[in-house]
Amino acid sequence: MMEITPRTARQWSRLGSRGIFGQAILSVAEDHPELMVLSADLGNSSGLDRFKAAYPDQFLNTGIAEQNMIGVAAGLAKEGFTVFATSFAPFIAMRASEQVRMNLGYMEMNVKAVAIGSGIAMGLLGNSHFGLEDVAVMRAIPNLTVVCPADCAAIIKTVEAAVAFDGPMYIRLTGAANNPPVYTEDFAFQIGRAIPLRDGGDVGLVACGTMVHVALRAADALAEQGIAASVIDMHTLKPLDGAALDALAARVPALVTVEEHTVIGGLGSAVAEHTAAQPDRVRHLALGLRDAFVKTGQYEYMLEQEGLVGPAVAERVRAFLREERT
């Protein structure tokens, strides 16, 4: 158990998503001899170097062969191992998509597919390495639980919850080093349960992954202009916490989803699918990455370019609310 305090949250933030994922795995391994961690030759890039050294028998580099990695993970899971299979988001969610479908979806093997560096955190490595569409693909597969934790503390909580969770899961890690902290003290985390972070009656911001922090910054900016925003961390994209969403929608005139994923098929779509049939459905603005392979640069530059920073989100929310009034 890794204790969450303002100090550890800052330390973890510097380590970033991958580093803290490796630490979280290391931390749970002690109590889980049935744990196996697989990598398609990206162990060190996935923060797993210390795990490899400490638990060499519970680590397997399957070679640069993600499709086989998912099948091997399923075979191990079938015989009672709890398996974490790791790679970069597109290499799992798309390169090995059908292996995920057959083994994790169809056969419900107890494999946690972990997508390192999803969203646009890979920056200058380019679109080949981005997780732009991974949620859309993974969310469409039956039986798969899809989780996208907000910060390093939430990654720890997710890993702890995933080890205890008997079933297939896609864990999407967004953010890089210096991942801003959202949680600085212990908090209740349950797969499938959204976490309300701020309460305000003028607009509801629903976010996942790195965009939870951005939504909080946007809420700050909106507050300065007298707009009170609710913010919820919808870390589980599937199954979506419909009850939390309904409760939020009942309190606000408009919802805004914010995600580091294309606006097609991700959190915005999941929310829209949930609310579409409701007779008094709330207005909804879906913010995310454009449906494009954009020119790349450093991560922070790209977030600015895509308008996925607090002030830009706040501005778009204000514009959306103004439209509503006229």
Added chain:
Amino acid sequence: MAAFMRRKILDVSYTCGLTAHLGGGLSMVDVMAVLYGHVLRLDPKTPRWPDRDRFILSKGHGVLGFYPALLAAGLISEEVFATFQANGSALIAHPVMNLDLGIESSNGSLGHGLSMGVGIALAARKKRAGFKTVVLLGDGECNEGAVWEAVMLAAQLGLDSLTAVVDHNKLQSDGESRDIMQVGNMAERFAAFGWHALEVDGHDIDALVTAFDAPAPAGRPRVIVAHTIKGKGVPFMENDNTWHHKRLTKADHEAALAALTARGGGEAAATEDAP
């Protein structure tokens, strides 16, 4: 057992009234008879017995060679067998994982089974369990690149409790394999990847038994390349790829049974000991 299985294949294909993968089902019958009659350690009374040998039908369309073996081995009943391809049945045109019926995995999409077999064999080693893992592949299926990813890892890990069997009937959905994707010598290809490779006439029961029983070198996975004939046992289906996936009419059914009987295999009982 092989003769019993062939008869069952023809009967159930006819009674279900639908198209079925006859050619590839018939080509693997003798291999399956040897596996389920001789090689695999299974307990039909305890289908989930932890130490049972694991069999994965990677060429998932080969169910017509699989379900009759499960029937002959006592893992499924005649009643269940008779539901083949009925609406909502547990026995459809590709295997659906069902441990109580002896079906270890869901397949249908090609090139998945060997990866799972590698994971199972690795798990057996880690748990110090004594069971074997056998994966049946089609030769057409070996067009899939993921097969070779698994082949490489199995050799890298030295998984000697893993056996792959290739049903090498030289035909695939659209025609002759050599015209579609050149394979060269299948056994040599596996050997080049570090596997212990054997070649055998896939319709010679004694030769198959000898191959499966032969001592294999430690530290290497093993492949048995079974040279087979698609549609084997029914003369008008043999090497005729129109029977890859086709419906059996009443006349076809009668003619096929007559051909089986003429070859002396049509009346064999399920209870015979030898495969």
